[in-house]
Amino acid sequence: MTDTSNILFQPFEHGQLSLPNRIVMAPMTRSFSPGNVPGSDVAAYYRRRAEGGVGLILSEGVSTNAVTATGTPNVPNIVSDEAKAGWEKVIAGVHEAGGKMGLQLxxxxxxxxxxxxxxxxxxxxxxxxxxxxxxxxWKPMTETEIETAITEFVDAAVTAKDLGFDCVEFHGAHSYLIDSFFWSETNQRTDQWGGDWSGRSRFACEIIRRTRQKVGSDFPLIIRLSQWKQQDFAAKYAHNPDELEKWLKPLVDAGIDIIHCSQRRFWEPEFEGSSLNFAGWAKKLTGKPSISVGSVGLTGEFTAAYAGEISEPANLDELVHRMDSSEFDLIAVGRALLQDPQWAIKIKAERHDELMSFSKDALTTLS
Ligand SMILES: Cc1cc2nc3c(=O)[nH]c(=O)nc-3n(C[C@H](O)[C@H](O)[C@H](O)COP(=O)(O)O)c2cc1C
Structure with missing residues (x-):
C-alpha cells in the first residue's frame, strides 16, 4: 500500500473554500429521509464522516422541488420548512466536528x-x-417549466447558503434534468435551449449565472458532470478536447468554480493519445480546480456493486501518482466512505489492514 502522507493530506484553498485535505465524500443517495426530511440519523451519519477526517462532504442528491424533481422514495428535499430545519441540524453537526459540507442539488x-x-x-x-x-x-419542457426549474435550482442554492453550507453542487450528470439538456441525444430542441454547444449548455449556465448573482462572488459553486449516461455507460458527450472545451467554457464563464467529473473508474483516459482522465482534461482546458471520482480504494466499480459484486480494498498508488502531478485537485470517494466513516483516518495513519470491503449490504443501514 502507498505512503499517502503527501498529496492526499495537503490542504486545498480556492476562494472561500478552505479544506484540510483533498478527500471529498461523493454524493450518495441514501433514501433515509421519510417525508423528504433529513432526521437526526442522517445528521449523525454525516457528522461521523466529518469526525472521520473527510475534507469536504457532498450531500446525497437533494430535490429542488417536492413534486416534479423527485420520484425516489425517502429522498430529502430543500423546500419544506421541516427539511430546511433538518439540514440546519446536519450542517451544524458537521461544523461542530470541524468538517465542511456542500449540498448536491x-x-x-x-x-x-x-x-x-x-x-x-x-x-x-x-x-x-x-x-x-x-x-x-413526455412533451418537451415549456418556457414556463424551464424558468420554474431554473428558479428552483437558484432558490435551493440560496437556501443552502443561508443555512450555512460551505458550497453547493449542481447535479449536472448521470442523465438527470440538467444533463438531459447537455446531451444532443435527449435534447432535440431547436430554440435557444438546444441546438449547438452553447444552446445545450444554456440551461445549466442560466442556473449558475443567476445563482452567482444571488450568492455573491465568493460562495463556491460546483457542477457535477458525466460523459457516461445511465442509458449508455459508453456514451461520450464530448468526443475530443475541442468539444469538451466548448461544453465547459460556458459553465466557467457563467460562474462555476469547481468541476466535478464523474467517472466509474478514475484511472481511465478520457480521450485517445493522453492518459489524462475527465477531471484532468477539465482542469487543463479551463484552469479551474477539478474533482475526480470512481473506484477509489476499491477493486470493483459502483454499478457492479449494486448488482451484488463485492469490492475489496485496493491500493492508492495510481491516485497518488496522478494527484502528485496535479492532474486534478480533489478526489471524491463514494462506497469506501459509505462503508466506513473512518476511511480517511485509516488511510492517513496507514492502517491498511483495517480497510473494509464493500458489499451492497452497506446500503441497508445508515451507519
Ligand atoms: C448508493 C449510491 C448512491 C449514489 N447517489 C448519487 C447521487 O445522489 N448523486 C450523484 O451525483 N452520484 C451518486 N452516486 C455516485 C457516486 O457519487 C460516485 O460517483 C460513485 O459511487 C463512484 O464512486 P465510488 O466508486 O467511490 O463508489 C451514488 C453512488 C452510490 C454507490
Whole structure:
C-alpha cells in the first residue's frame, strides 16, 4: 500500500473554500429521509464522516422541488420548512466536528417515474421529453417549466447558503434534468435551449449565472458532470478536447468554480493519445480546480456493486501518482466512505489492514 502522507493530506484553498485535505465524500443517495426530511440519523451519519477526517462532504442528491424533481422514495428535499430545519441540524453537526459540507442539488428530470410518485398524473421533465435516445415519453419542457426549474435550482442554492453550507453542487450528470439538456441525444430542441454547444449548455449556465448573482462572488459553486449516461455507460458527450472545451467554457464563464467529473473508474483516459482522465482534461482546458471520482480504494466499480459484486480494498498508488502531478485537485470517494466513516483516518495513519470491503449490504443501514 502507498505512503499517502503527501498529496492526499495537503490542504486545498480556492476562494472561500478552505479544506484540510483533498478527500471529498461523493454524493450518495441514501433514501433515509421519510417525508423528504433529513432526521437526526442522517445528521449523525454525516457528522461521523466529518469526525472521520473527510475534507469536504457532498450531500446525497437533494430535490429542488417536492413534486416534479423527485420520484425516489425517502429522498430529502430543500423546500419544506421541516427539511430546511433538518439540514440546519446536519450542517451544524458537521461544523461542530470541524468538517465542511456542500449540498448536491438534484432534479431527477426524466428519471422520475410518475407512476411511483404521489403525483402520477404530473409528467416528468426533460429537455425534449426523452428518457432514452429515441424514447420520447413526455412533451418537451415549456418556457414556463424551464424558468420554474431554473428558479428552483437558484432558490435551493440560496437556501443552502443561508443555512450555512460551505458550497453547493449542481447535479449536472448521470442523465438527470440538467444533463438531459447537455446531451444532443435527449435534447432535440431547436430554440435557444438546444441546438449547438452553447444552446445545450444554456440551461445549466442560466442556473449558475443567476445563482452567482444571488450568492455573491465568493460562495463556491460546483457542477457535477458525466460523459457516461445511465442509458449508455459508453456514451461520450464530448468526443475530443475541442468539444469538451466548448461544453465547459460556458459553465466557467457563467460562474462555476469547481468541476466535478464523474467517472466509474478514475484511472481511465478520457480521450485517445493522453492518459489524462475527465477531471484532468477539465482542469487543463479551463484552469479551474477539478474533482475526480470512481473506484477509489476499491477493486470493483459502483454499478457492479449494486448488482451484488463485492469490492475489496485496493491500493492508492495510481491516485497518488496522478494527484502528485496535479492532474486534478480533489478526489471524491463514494462506497469506501459509505462503508466506513473512518476511511480517511485509516488511510492517513496507514492502517491498511483495517480497510473494509464493500458489499451492497452497506446500503441497508445508515451507519
Ligand atoms: C448508493 C449510491 C448512491 C449514489 N447517489 C448519487 C447521487 O445522489 N448523486 C450523484 O451525483 N452520484 C451518486 N452516486 C455516485 C457516486 O457519487 C460516485 O460517483 C460513485 O459511487 C463512484 O464512486 P465510488 O466508486 O467511490 O463508489 C451514488 C453512488 C452510490 C454507490
Amino acid at each position: 438534484w432534479h431527477e428530470g426524466p428519471f422520475r417515474n410518475p407512476a411511483k410518485t404521489e403525483h402520477p398524473n404530473t409528467p416528468s421533465w426533460s429537455a425534449s421529453g426523452f428518457k432514452m435516445p429515441g424514447k420520447q415519453l
